[in-house]
Every structure is written in C-alpha cells, then in structure tokens.
Amino acid sequence: MFYCRVVGESQERLTTHTIDFPYTRTLGPVFSEFLTGMRDGKLVGIKGRDGKVICPPTEWDPETGDALGNDFVEVGPGGVVTTWAWVTEPTPKHPLDKPFAFALIQLDGADTGLMHAVDAGSIDKMSTGMRVTARWKDDRIGHITDVTFVPEAG
Amino acid sequence: MAESQAADLNAPVVGMDYHMHVQYHEVLCPVMREFADALMDKRLIGHKCPQCGLIYSPPKGYCPICVVPTDKSHELELQQRGTVTNYTIVTPVQYHGQEETDRFAKASLQLDGGGTLSLQDLLEIPVDDVRIGLRVEAVWASDAERNVDEVTNRSWGIGESAIRGWQPTGEPDVPADELPTNVF
Amino acid sequence: MAKKTEDIAIVGYAQSPSYRQAELTEPQFLYPVISEALERAGVPRREIGFTCAGSCDYLSGQTFAFVMNLDAVGAWPPISESHVEMDGAWALYEAWVRLQHGDIDTALVFGSGKSSPGKPAEVFPLQMDPYTLTPLGADPVSLAALQARAMLDAGKITEDEMAEIAARSRKSAVNNPYAQVKGDDDPAVLLKEPYVTAPLRKHDLPPISDGASAVVLATTEKAKELTDHPVWIRGIDHRIDIHQPGMRDLTESPSTRLAGKNAGVKGKFDFAELSASFSHQEKLLCDELGLGKDVEINLSGGPLAANPVMAVGLTRFVEAARLIAEGGKKRGVAHATSGQALQQNLVAVLEAE
Structure with a gap:
C-alpha cells in the first residue's frame, strides 16, 4: 500500500509546471458599455426592474432574472466603503503592488457594491463608511484595472 | 488590447484580453523519482503488474486496470530498442506558446521484451518516412547534457533532456500483423 | 404532489490524512481511500452501480486531470461514471439523485485535490467573474x-x-x-x-492541504442488506x-x-x-x-x-x-x-x- 510522507522544507525534487492561456473574451452589450465607460473614464451602472442601480451592471435582474434593457446610468466617481479588507502582501495578480484595501464600494447613484482596490497608503486610513473616489489611469484600454480608488480628499 | 479595438480608439470596447498564467511547483512522487534516477544512469525502468502483466513506463505505482499497487518489487529494466506501433504527424499551428515551426512526428513504441512508450520523438528520419513497423533504438543525451528537469508527475513522455529520441536501427520492418493490437 | 424521495444511506466512507504537501500524486493517494471505503461497505468494486467524482483541474494545473483520478477507481472495462468540477459533496448529491432512479442500488463518490503545487491566492481568482473580479486577483x-x-x-x-x-x-x-x-x-x-x-x-x-475522501451510498433495501449501521441521508x-x-x-x-x-x-x-x-x-x-x-x-x-x-x-x-x-x-x-x-x-x- 502507498505510504505518503509529508514533505518538509528540504524536499527532494521540486518540479515546475506552468499553464499559460491568453484569453480574449467578447463582452456582450452590457459589459461592453461598462468597459467602454472605463476606457472613457466613466463608471457605468444599469437600472434594475425595481429602479435600483446595479454596478457593475448585469444583463439580468438579480431579483427576478428578467433581462434588463439598456437603461445605463453613470455613477460615481465617489462612493462609500461598505466593507473592506487590508491586503498586507499583494499577489502578482492584484492591481496594486503595495499594501492596499479590497473594498466593496457603493458608488454615488448605485445601490450595490463594486469590489475594487483602494490605495489608502496604510490601514489607519481605512474605515467602514469612509468616502473614496475613482483614480483613473492615463492609459486606459477598457479594463476593470483602468481605475483604482483613493480616499476622498478632505 | 483586443485586436478588434486597436484600430479606432473611440469605437465601443467589445473584447477583453486576460492572460492567464499560473505556475505550479510539485514534488516528484517516489516512483517518478526512481524513474528519473534510472534515466540519469541511462536505464529505462517500468513496473510490471503482478496480475495482468502489463508494463507501465514511467511507472504509476499501481495498475489502473487491475487496481493493484505496484512497487520496487515489480520494477524491471526495459530494453532500449523497439518498434513503432503508431504515430501522428503534427503540423504546428502557431498558437501562443507553440515553439515548433516544422512538421514533426510523435510515435508509440513497443519495446523488445515488453513495455510501451507513447509520444516519443523520432530522429534521423524524414517525417514522411515514418511508418508502423519501423525498428528504432534510443538516442541518449550525452553525459554532460543529460538531465531529468522535464520529468514531472504529469509526464507523458520521458523528456528530451534524457532520451533525445529514437533513431532507425536499419533492421527490416516488423510486419503490422505481428504487432500487438492493444497499444496506442 | 411531488413523489417522495427514497432514503439513501452511507454504507462506507474513508479519508486520507490532510497533507500540507503530499509527495504522492492525486490518484496515488486516492487509491487507498477508495479501496478502504469499498471494503468498509462490503461492495465489490465491479458491483458499484455509479461512480461520481469531484475535483478541480485548475487546482491540479492540468487539463483533464480528473480523468487520471479514475486510475484509482478501476474504470476498465468502462464503468458508469461522472465528474463534477466541484467539491465531492456535489458528486455525492449527483449520486444521490442517480440512486433515486431505482435501477441501481450502490454508488461510489469521491473528492480529491492537491492545493500545495499552486498558489491558492493565484489559482482561485480564476473561478470568479472573468470581467470584473478575476482581473483584480480577487x-x-x-x-x-x-x-x-x-x-x-x-x-x-x-x-x-x-x-x-x-x-x-x-x-x-x-x-x-x-x-x-x-x-x-x-x-x-x-x-x-x-x-x-x-x-x-x-x-x-x-x-493549505492535499487530500481525498470517499463515500459509498446505497438504496434503502441494499443498505439494510450491507450493514447493521447505515447512516441515513x-x-x-x-x-x-x-x-x-x-x-x-x-x-x-x-x-x-x-x-x-x-x-x-x-x-x-x-x-x-x-x-x-x-x-x-x-x-x-x-x-x-x-x-x-x-x-x-x-x-x-x-x-x-x-x-x-x-x-x-x-x-x-x-x-x-x-x-x-x-x-x-x-x-x-x-x-x-x-x-x-x-x-x-x-x-x-x-x-x-
């Protein structure tokens, strides 16, 4: 029968294996509007059946499942942090390469939270209920990382 | 940036690129470690199932057909000479990560004395001359160059860094009807 | 009125230790787990009516990695089997539904994974919304x-x-x-x-753990035949x-x-x-x-x-x-x-x- 040792620090032979897939995704009408907005420096939500504004926008009503029209609404650029987490050691996949906060941000004019990064500098600058605002990259391509958020001045 | 939007900076964004890149670091399992060590000694080993007699190289540590474990006591050294039982010719499509440009063959081998290998490279023979029944022998990388860096738990083949490939021996072909039908 | 479902019982179960970094491959450490669950149930391997597995190819870092795991089952000649790219508990659910059909009386379920080779913080964002969350490394x-x-x-x-x-x-x-x-x-x-x-x-x-577990399920009648201690779902x-x-x-x-x-x-x-x-x-x-x-x-x-x-x-x-x-x-x-x-x-x- 098999005998499995737990391998310690001085493991005998570590092999490396990489998977590497370049995906190109089509966006459909709703994400196209959202990411075109990103490129143009605008945050875009969509109106749900009950009139609530959803951001990031969905193609369907989260409550009823009905298809939504093209009732897009510009939201932000400011918003309120409804919850947050302080990332001490960012991974190479994170949008910032220094400690930052992931937060759910309810953008002005929206009724749902957008998960995004807040570049606050230190954990002391973060609190639930604080206001943040969009900080746009100069070179935008229509991607969720065209924007990050920073604490609102004042 | 997706190619479709590169042309017009004001056109709606309709595509999104995401480059998925993940690296895995895995400890080589004991049976593969033994296999790799043997390759460094220019030996090719396998495990013979005590129940059905099938030989697995690289060894798995079990026979998946009979579902019985195999270990060092089932190890045997395989001959380094054999016959092509099947092959495929690949015309490389230049997708991301494809480094080959010329057509190449990958062959399944039935080794003399037992044991099979799949996805082996053939050397010293034009792709169009590859055929079932071809007699081949192992071409080892030189002592200076030989390594087993490409041997992983996921290995299908052996890794060109140990056995560079298989070259024709010049012996007459084996008639197809003398070859086992259960190898691929 | 919906038809009442039949009570299904757990008649065999096993798990591997949880390893921080296992040196065995997934099929290698699955093998004894599946064997132990079958032995506990007292059902010969070839008599299992349906097999369902849960695992994740992204976790393993290999396309069709779940097929390798069938090595630990004994899947030749071909058996009736299925796989979910989810935790083995959802494989159990599929097997539970399958047993409701009434034409088979036992099922084998297993789940397995090696989290140690990859970095979970880099692998798991791949299960998120690919437009808004994966690119953030959520x-x-x-x-x-x-x-x-x-x-x-x-x-x-x-x-x-x-x-x-x-x-x-x-x-x-x-x-x-x-x-x-x-x-x-x-x-x-x-x-x-x-x-x-x-x-x-x-x-x-x-x-961060590597490991596996397995469960054998049986219909009401079969469970009573197999054991004095069925665990009823x-x-x-x-x-x-x-x-x-x-x-x-x-x-x-x-x-x-x-x-x-x-x-x-x-x-x-x-x-x-x-x-x-x-x-x-x-x-x-x-x-x-x-x-x-x-x-x-x-x-x-x-x-x-x-x-x-x-x-x-x-x-x-x-x-x-x-x-x-x-x-x-x-x-x-x-x-x-x-x-x-x-x-x-x-x-x-x-x-x-």
Whole structure:
C-alpha cells in the first residue's frame, strides 16, 4: 500500500509546471458599455426592474432574472466603503503592488457594491463608511484595472 | 488590447484580453523519482503488474486496470530498442506558446521484451518516412547534457533532456500483423 | 404532489490524512481511500452501480486531470461514471439523485485535490467573474475578510469569538488522526498575532492541504442488506446566492437557510460538520441553520484543521457518518460550500437507524 510522507522544507525534487492561456473574451452589450465607460473614464451602472442601480451592471435582474434593457446610468466617481479588507502582501495578480484595501464600494447613484482596490497608503486610513473616489489611469484600454480608488480628499 | 479595438480608439470596447498564467511547483512522487534516477544512469525502468502483466513506463505505482499497487518489487529494466506501433504527424499551428515551426512526428513504441512508450520523438528520419513497423533504438543525451528537469508527475513522455529520441536501427520492418493490437 | 424521495444511506466512507504537501500524486493517494471505503461497505468494486467524482483541474494545473483520478477507481472495462468540477459533496448529491432512479442500488463518490503545487491566492481568482473580479486577483482570503469585516461591523461576531472558534477547532482536531492543524491554543494568545488580511489572522484561515475522501451510498433495501449501521441521508439540498459579493448582504446566507429548510434541518441535533473554511463563517452558518449551543460543531476540527479543497465538503459527510456509525451519535448536519464567501451551500440531515 502507498505510504505518503509529508514533505518538509528540504524536499527532494521540486518540479515546475506552468499553464499559460491568453484569453480574449467578447463582452456582450452590457459589459461592453461598462468597459467602454472605463476606457472613457466613466463608471457605468444599469437600472434594475425595481429602479435600483446595479454596478457593475448585469444583463439580468438579480431579483427576478428578467433581462434588463439598456437603461445605463453613470455613477460615481465617489462612493462609500461598505466593507473592506487590508491586503498586507499583494499577489502578482492584484492591481496594486503595495499594501492596499479590497473594498466593496457603493458608488454615488448605485445601490450595490463594486469590489475594487483602494490605495489608502496604510490601514489607519481605512474605515467602514469612509468616502473614496475613482483614480483613473492615463492609459486606459477598457479594463476593470483602468481605475483604482483613493480616499476622498478632505 | 483586443485586436478588434486597436484600430479606432473611440469605437465601443467589445473584447477583453486576460492572460492567464499560473505556475505550479510539485514534488516528484517516489516512483517518478526512481524513474528519473534510472534515466540519469541511462536505464529505462517500468513496473510490471503482478496480475495482468502489463508494463507501465514511467511507472504509476499501481495498475489502473487491475487496481493493484505496484512497487520496487515489480520494477524491471526495459530494453532500449523497439518498434513503432503508431504515430501522428503534427503540423504546428502557431498558437501562443507553440515553439515548433516544422512538421514533426510523435510515435508509440513497443519495446523488445515488453513495455510501451507513447509520444516519443523520432530522429534521423524524414517525417514522411515514418511508418508502423519501423525498428528504432534510443538516442541518449550525452553525459554532460543529460538531465531529468522535464520529468514531472504529469509526464507523458520521458523528456528530451534524457532520451533525445529514437533513431532507425536499419533492421527490416516488423510486419503490422505481428504487432500487438492493444497499444496506442 | 411531488413523489417522495427514497432514503439513501452511507454504507462506507474513508479519508486520507490532510497533507500540507503530499509527495504522492492525486490518484496515488486516492487509491487507498477508495479501496478502504469499498471494503468498509462490503461492495465489490465491479458491483458499484455509479461512480461520481469531484475535483478541480485548475487546482491540479492540468487539463483533464480528473480523468487520471479514475486510475484509482478501476474504470476498465468502462464503468458508469461522472465528474463534477466541484467539491465531492456535489458528486455525492449527483449520486444521490442517480440512486433515486431505482435501477441501481450502490454508488461510489469521491473528492480529491492537491492545493500545495499552486498558489491558492493565484489559482482561485480564476473561478470568479472573468470581467470584473478575476482581473483584480480577487482571492478567497480577501473575499472572506470582506465578509468578516461586514459581520464585525454588524455586531454579528467579535474577533474574540473568531479566535475562540479557531482554538476550539484546533483542540477538537487533536483527536483526529487525519487533521493537519491541531493543538491547545489560548484564544487570547492567538489574538496577539498580526493580521494576514485584516480583519483575518492566521488562525481564522484554513490550512493549505492535499487530500481525498470517499463515500459509498446505497438504496434503502441494499443498505439494510450491507450493514447493521447505515447512516441515513434524511434530506439533502443545495442552493446558490448571487456571485458578485457587492450584490448580496455578506452577513447573511439565504442559500444556506433555504437548503437547510429543504433538507429538513429542524429539531434536535447532536452535532454538525460545517464547511466553515474561515472562523467567522461557522457563526454565520449556525445562525442560518438555527443550530444552538447544544449542538457540537466540527468535532473533527473542521476545515480550519484540515482543508483538502474539493474533498473538504465530502469529508464533512465522512466525519458525520463516522460519528453516527462508530461514535454513538444519533443525528447530525453535514454542510458543504462552494464559491467565495459561502456563495453556494449544500446541507444534509444524517441519522442513525
């Protein structure tokens, strides 16, 4: 029968294996509007059946499942942090390469939270209920990382 | 940036690129470690199932057909000479990560004395001359160059860094009807 | 009126130890687990009517890695089998549904995963919304931390309670030979540790684990023939909440509540095995399932002590079955989760004869 040792620090032979897939995704009408907005420096939500504004926008009503029209609404650029987490050691996949906060941000004019990064500098600058605002990259391509958020001045 | 939007900076964004890149670091399992060590000694080993007699190289540590474990006591050294039982010719499509440009063959081998290998490279023979029944022998990388860096738990083949490939021996072909039908 | 479902029983179960870094391949450590579950059930391998597995190719880092796992089953000549790219608990659900058809009487279920080769914080964002969340590297710890903060802010838990849950789990795990993180820790000392991702400290997080578990199911009649101690699945259901973390109240889990109601979670329970991968989630799950202080939670140590992803939910069934068949317990809850921050939840009620 098999005998499995737990391998310690001085493991005998570590092999490396990489998977590497370049995906190109089509966006459909709703994400196209959202990411075109990103490129143009605008945050875009969509109106749900009950009139609530959803951001990031969905193609369907989260409550009823009905298809939504093209009732897009510009939201932000400011918003309120409804919850947050302080990332001490960012991974190479994170949008910032220094400690930052992931937060759910309810953008002005929206009724749902957008998960995004807040570049606050230190954990002391973060609190639930604080206001943040969009900080746009100069070179935008229509991607969720065209924007990050920073604490609102004042 | 997706190619479709590169042309017009004001056109709606309709595509999104995401480059998925993940690296895995895995400890080589004991049976593969033994296999790799043997390759460094220019030996090719396998495990013979005590129940059905099938030989697995690289060894798995079990026979998946009979579902019985195999270990060092089932190890045997395989001959380094054999016959092509099947092959495929690949015309490389230049997708991301494809480094080959010329057509190449990958062959399944039935080794003399037992044991099979799949996805082996053939050397010293034009792709169009590859055929079932071809007699081949192992071409080892030189002592200076030989390594087993490409041997992983996921290995299908052996890794060109140990056995560079298989070259024709010049012996007459084996008639197809003398070859086992259960190898691929 | 819907037709009543047949009670299915767990008649065999097994698990591997939880390894921080296993040197064996997934099929290699699955092999003895499946063999042990079948032996315990007393069902010859070739007589199993249906086999269903749960695993994740992205975790293994290999396309069709799940096919390799069939090596551990004995799948030639071809058997009737299926696979879910989910925790083995969902494979159990599929097998449970399959057994309702009535034409077969046994099923083998297993779940397995090796989290150690990849970096979970880089692999798991790949299961998120590919437009808005994967490109942010939205990882399980950050998402769980958002949930924990929301619960702390809402007054639904305290950091002291989180440390107490972690300490209790580690202490319970001392008696679990399969567990990975175990010991006698003082919650007050744990609270002095720095945050990993605030408000979560290391003790609030599950370990990185490799491992597997397996269960053999049987129909009512077959179970009675096979064993004097069948563990009955009296009810089972799974439900899902919306994916975007900002579109639901993270301090609640409507899917757990509904699955629990449909599975028949009411009345007295001796214990519950919950897939609370983060300390605060245990409190949330207990609240949603209405489990009071009299119910013993995660006597095995739970996912905070052993977290073989893709098997950890099915292991809750293994632990629950063990407590009933061998530990003298009468009635318990098994829970599994999938997705981030308890997005999808499966709940079952298990009972002794």
